[in-house]
Amino acid sequence: MVDWNSPQTLLSNSLTLVKLLHVVDGIYIWEYFTTLWFEWEVLTKRRPWRRTMLIYFATRLTALAGVCTELVGFNLTTRFNCQGWLLAVLITVYPAFALNSLLILLRTIAIWERKLIISVALTAVWLTNVAFLIHGITLADSVWLPLQNACFVVNSQKSKLNVLVSTITDLVLLLAMIIGVLRLESDSSIWRMLYRHGIVWIVLATIGLVPPTIFLFLNLNEPMNLMFQTPALVIMTICATRLYRSLATFGRRTTVFDSFLSSAPLASVQALPRSVRFQRNSSGGTQSLSTNSGPTGTSASLEVEFPTSYGRYRAEDLELVNDRLKAINEEGEDFHK
Structure with a gap:
């Protein structure tokens, strides 16, 4: 049986974590810069401005700031303020989680034709998630390990409730979106696109959000607790922003x-x-x-x-x-x- 807390296992898992995060963060940076055409169209006024675009921009920028800050911390080999670095990561990453959920929330409320009871219920769910994310920032704890010349996050298991609430929030919003789309009962192409996106969202939310929740509750060791949290952020942010862009682009194509x-x-x-x-x-x-x-x-x-x-x-x-x-x-x- 594997001793998850042995020095060899911790070192091996830490190296795996760093390599995985470099790959995932690189994927998001590539995604960000290859889709800047949307921002350029807005800035050059070739695409009309809408207030929800502010949320879209903030989602992408906070996620980009989070992955870049994360990469900086994992690549420094001289002693630095680990606690300050971890707080900087969470202050950018957690708002990104909240904002991509907000994009889903606004889309879902629109699909439900702004019915009061649906809007109030889903907004309450989202605000609960925001409250838990803010609480999670206060639980951040990190120390410098001189032998490894790296920061080591400790007590990450205390944030398991925050991750669980985020998972439940996104799944509730996505299920509400699917049900709302099914209520429209249309054969139009935009209906089919929304339906397909909803199904894909459910699958990706399960793939992205469920593993970090499971590993936090298992609490094998600190590296394994953190292994899938950044992939969850990248998956959810990419999907939320791609859904937003696809619907905005579809709206322009259907004018004629x-x-x-x-x-x-x-x-x-x-x-x-x-x-x-x-x-x-x-x-x-x-x-x-x-x-x-x-x-x-x-x-x-x-x-x-x-x-x-x-x-x-x-x-x-x-x-x-x-x-x-x-x-x-x-x-x-x-x-x-």
């Missing part, structure tokens, strides 16, 4: 589609599928809708399928679900009824 729906007086079903052809003049003129291809131009076919259980749709009926889904991207604005 929305305009077409709002201008269509009726949509009827004659046969399944039904083809609509675009007539394009070879001289570079404007495109026009046509059911026949002329001899002077080329045509492209777009097949539109409707369920067989319905005969006709009013334009406002077709717009209703799309408007509700679009409102998910408009947390700071009223819903279109």
